[in-house]
Amino acid sequence: MKANVCSGLFLLFLLTALPATAKELHATIVYDDAATGVNAAREESDQLWITTADLKRATRFEVKPQGVCRDELCFPLPKSRQQDFVHKDSGASWFNLTAFAQLVHQPVAHDPALSTWYFGLRSDQRQMLSSLQAPDFTLPDLNGKRHSLSDFHGKKILLVTWASW
Amino acid sequence: MAQDTGGAKDAGPWIDPLKYLEAKPDLPKDTVETAKKIGPLTYTVLIDEKHLVSKLYNMVNVPTGVWINEKGRIVRPNEVAFVDDRFKNFTAMDSAPYLNALKDWVEHGDKSAYVMSEDHLREKLTANDPNIAQAAAEFGLGEQLYKSGHPAEAIPHFKEAQRLNPKSWNYKRQAYALSSEKDYGTTFRDEVIKSGGSKVYYPPPELPQAEKKP
Incomplete structure (x- = not known):
C-alpha cells in the first residue's frame, strides 16, 4: 500500500512536471508566407509555445514592456493575462x-x-481594403526581379490576376 | 499577376512563350505566334506563388481586375477582366465594353463614369469574414505542405479551404491542378454547372452606359 502511495505521488510529480518539457519538438512555422523551422516548440492542446528567440526569428516580433512589437507596430498584451502569453522556465x-x-x-x-x-x-x-487604399505587395517577375505596387505610384494601374491552370 | 503555386515553372511559358518552346512544346500555336508578333512585353508581369494578391484583395477567380489611381486608391474593385476574346465561347462575354471602359478611365481619370463612388466601392470590397480568412490560412498551409514534399497531406487542407470559402474558384482550380480533380470527387465542369453555369462563374462587370458625347 505504502509503495502504491509512493509510486502514485511520483506519478503525480511527473504529470505536473512533464508538460513543460515532454512535448518539445521540431515544428515549421509559416508567418508572412515565409517558413521557419523551430527546434524547440511545445504543442499543448492546439496551443503553440516557442522561445522568444524563435519568435523573433520566425515572425520578427519581439516581446517588449509596451507589448509585442515589430518595427512601428505594437500590440499590448492584456495585463491580467500576461501568463497566457509569456512564461519562463528551463x-x-x-x-x-x-x-x-x-x-x-x-x-x-x-x-x-x-x-x-x-x-x-x-x-x-x-x-x-475598407480604407480603399490599394494594399501594397512585392513580388518577383520571371527573371526574379522584385517589384512593388508602390513603385508605380503616380501612374494609373490596371492590376489583373491570371493563372496557368 | 500569375496566381500559380507552381511559380515560374507553370506561369513562365505563358509569360515568355518563346523562352519555353523546348520545355513546353504543347503550348498553343496562336500563343507562340502572338508572342512573336508583339515582341518584348511593355507591361510588368509578376509571379505570385502564395496567392498573396488574392488574399489581400479578397479575389476568388481569374482573370480579376482592379483599377488603382495615381494616388494608390482603388477606383474600381475586383471584377472579371477579359482583355481579349479567346475564352468567348465559354464565357459568352465580349471584352469590348470592358476595354472601352478602361480607355475612358485612362482618358478622364477619376472623372470617368466608370469610377465607382466610395460607398459603392466599400460595399463591394469589404469582406472581413472570419471564414474567408480561415480558408486562406488552410490554403496557405496546403501550399506549404505541397511545396515541402507532402502533396497528399496538403489535400485535406485544400478541401477545408474550399469548404470555408466555396465562392473561391482559385482554391478549387489551383488544388485540382496540383494533383487531380479525382482527389476532390468532382470536376471543374461539374462545379461550374453546379454553381449555375458560366454566368455565375464569370459574372459580367457592372458597367454603366457610357455618357453620350455631344
Missing part, C-alpha cells in the same frame, strides 16, 4: 504564438502530423 522565455494570434484576430491552420503551423493575415491587414 532557462528560456516562452511565448504562446497561438494565443497571440487569437488576440490580434489572426487565423491559424495546423497540421498536427507534420507539426506545421500557418499564420494568416491579421484583422488589421484584412481591414485595409
Whole structure:
C-alpha cells in the first residue's frame, strides 16, 4: 500500500512536471508566407509555445514592456493575462504564438502530423481594403526581379490576376 | 499577376512563350505566334506563388481586375477582366465594353463614369469574414505542405479551404491542378454547372452606359 502511495505521488510529480518539457519538438512555422523551422516548440492542446528567440526569428516580433512589437507596430498584451502569453522556465522565455494570434484576430491552420503551423493575415491587414487604399505587395517577375505596387505610384494601374491552370 | 503555386515553372511559358518552346512544346500555336508578333512585353508581369494578391484583395477567380489611381486608391474593385476574346465561347462575354471602359478611365481619370463612388466601392470590397480568412490560412498551409514534399497531406487542407470559402474558384482550380480533380470527387465542369453555369462563374462587370458625347 505504502509503495502504491509512493509510486502514485511520483506519478503525480511527473504529470505536473512533464508538460513543460515532454512535448518539445521540431515544428515549421509559416508567418508572412515565409517558413521557419523551430527546434524547440511545445504543442499543448492546439496551443503553440516557442522561445522568444524563435519568435523573433520566425515572425520578427519581439516581446517588449509596451507589448509585442515589430518595427512601428505594437500590440499590448492584456495585463491580467500576461501568463497566457509569456512564461519562463528551463532557462528560456516562452511565448504562446497561438494565443497571440487569437488576440490580434489572426487565423491559424495546423497540421498536427507534420507539426506545421500557418499564420494568416491579421484583422488589421484584412481591414485595409475598407480604407480603399490599394494594399501594397512585392513580388518577383520571371527573371526574379522584385517589384512593388508602390513603385508605380503616380501612374494609373490596371492590376489583373491570371493563372496557368 | 500569375496566381500559380507552381511559380515560374507553370506561369513562365505563358509569360515568355518563346523562352519555353523546348520545355513546353504543347503550348498553343496562336500563343507562340502572338508572342512573336508583339515582341518584348511593355507591361510588368509578376509571379505570385502564395496567392498573396488574392488574399489581400479578397479575389476568388481569374482573370480579376482592379483599377488603382495615381494616388494608390482603388477606383474600381475586383471584377472579371477579359482583355481579349479567346475564352468567348465559354464565357459568352465580349471584352469590348470592358476595354472601352478602361480607355475612358485612362482618358478622364477619376472623372470617368466608370469610377465607382466610395460607398459603392466599400460595399463591394469589404469582406472581413472570419471564414474567408480561415480558408486562406488552410490554403496557405496546403501550399506549404505541397511545396515541402507532402502533396497528399496538403489535400485535406485544400478541401477545408474550399469548404470555408466555396465562392473561391482559385482554391478549387489551383488544388485540382496540383494533383487531380479525382482527389476532390468532382470536376471543374461539374462545379461550374453546379454553381449555375458560366454566368455565375464569370459574372459580367457592372458597367454603366457610357455618357453620350455631344
